Amino acid sequence: MTVETHLPPERQAWRAMLALSLGFFVSLLDQSMVAVALPDLQRELNASVNHTMWVSAAYLLAVVVPLLFTGRLGDVLGQRRMFCMGVAVFGVGALGCALAPIVEVLIAARVVQGVGASLQMPQTMSVINRIFARERRGRALGVWGVIGSVAALAGPLAGGYLVGNFGWQAAFWVHIPFVVLAIAFALLWVPELPTTAQSIDVASAIISLLALAAIVFGIQQGPVLGWGWAVWLILLVGVVASAWFIRLQVTAYTRGSSPLVPLALFRNRNYVAGSVGIIAMGFMAAAVMLPIMFWLQTVQGIPAGEAGIIVAPMALVSLLMSPVAGIMADKINPRLLGAIGFSILILSLFAAWWVMQADAQAWVLGLPIAGLGVGQSFIWGSNAATTLRDVSPQLMGAASGVYNTSRQVGSVLGVALVSAVMQTGSPEAAIINSLFAIVVALVVGLVSALCFRNTLQG
Structure with missing residues (x-):
């Protein structure tokens, strides 16, 4: 196993983590904020339902499709350079979205945004795994998980306020300050790491x-x-x-x-198991709010704002738990952490199904939703740390690209399959029973976690 030989001082590594996290934060914030803006932009741009759905679909396609390629680009051209370029392209796309006069221009600008996100996403994980010592990557990736939780919580809340007071364009204008800061901090604090590949x-x-x-x-x-x-x-x-x-x-x-994808990666048992696990997590994270929000708003008649408050405990709990779970990821057998996390997620979804099936009061659903926050805290950081801990620096860009691609493909599968189940049979029963599709994915994730080897001692 090859390791990075010139690690920066830990203080600099944490500063670099701040810059990288800003880029990661703004790409996640975008996905949740734009969902809030869709009804307003559909009305103001006089867009069809199909065009409106493509505002989200075009971005997702543009993120997922180049990920294998953009991950390897970091190995060839340098991860800091590709991170800054990706954040800049994302910012140009956001500016184009905010100024779009018609929905077709907006969709094109969303493609630009997606390409920018695809350029920067793999670099974030690559750099984290190259600037932190292998025995401290879990806590770093725990902080990375906190950033995701903050974005998940802030997106709907800030999006609702901004769109309600300043119009749908505000959901894109808000990205610009984050883009500028992320690039400035990256140039100041992210080290210029040696490239590890000559060509693509x-x-x-x-x-x-x-x-x-x-x-x-x-x-x-x-x-x-x-x-x-x-x-x-x-x-x-x-x-x-x-x-x-x-x-x-x-x-x-x-x-x-x-x-582009060195097959040596798949001789690493933890890498294979972790990649399967992140597909399951991407499936769950992208799909779980579909049946839950439909049940709250359509079946129970809860306003969107109140529904957002009911599901907020998931992000809050994850925000509090992720740093603790990150520290545990550097000390505890990853098989145990993964088993605990996936088991809590599965049990929480069964509890949510029982609440919905029993037609209980809407606020009761907040309890199993909080359980989802606990379960995923044990997985996001520890799964990433375990999957990439023993990957050599020469393969880190490619490994991060495949890992991110796996998560995004899981997200696409989750939304497509859960949406399909929700449209079969009685509407109310279909909404509730669609949770079982997510449970099946999480069972696959649980099996993959049980395949981890404990390599914490090198």
Whole structure:
């Protein structure tokens, strides 16, 4: 196992963490704030429902599709440079969204935003894993989990206030100060780490873009298009392109090129298990609020503002628990932490199903929702730390790209499958029973966590 030989002083590492966290924060904040702005922008831009949905869908596609490529770009061109470039592109996209006169321009600007987020996301995790000693990465990634919790809590609350008082454009203008600060702090505090790869296999990059675009588009738009033959054809193209991509990775060295996804990563048991686990977490995180918010607002008739307060304990609990869980990730067998986290999530969803099935008072649902906050606190940071702890610096960009891609593909799967289940049978029963689709994903995550090896002692 190769380790980083020139770690910066820990004080500088934490300063770099602040800069990286600002970029991560603003990309997460965007996703939750824009959801609040959709009804207003649909009305003011006189947009159709399909166009309005593409305001979110275009961003997600643009984030997911290039991730394998952008992760490797950090290895070749330098992670600090790619982080700053990604945050800047994200900011340009946000500016374009705020100034968009028609919905088509807004969707195009959302694509620019998504590409920017895709450029910076893998660099954040790569740098964290290269500037902190391996025995202290858990607490660093615990703080990283706190940032996610703050964004999840602040997005709907701040979004509601800004959109209500200043219009939907405010959901994009608010990003600009964060973008400026993230770039300034990154240039000041994030070290210029040595590059670890010389080039990128162009053929692999093109085929990976085709494969991910086809698969993500097919899954994302399948429910909208009624799973017609065109959707299945697109998915088939994605599967064939994926097989071709794997073949290119196997033959990369014999072709005199560097693989975009080095297959050596998958000889690391913890990396494979953690990548499966993050698919399950992406599935849960993206999908769980769909049935819960529909039950609160549609079935129980709770206003959106009150529904937001009922689910807020999840983010609050996660905010408090994540630093503690991060410290534990550096000391306790990751198999135990993962088993505890996924078990709490599964039990919390069963409790939520029971509350909804029993038609209990809406506020009671806040208790199992808080349990979700506890469970995910044990997983986000520890799963990332365990997955990437023993990856060599030479492969860190590629490893981070695959890890982030796994999480985002899990998110797309979660939204598509849970949405499909919610549309089958009696509306109220379908909303409630769709929680079981998330439970199945979390059971897969639990099994993956039980496959971790304890490598804390090196």
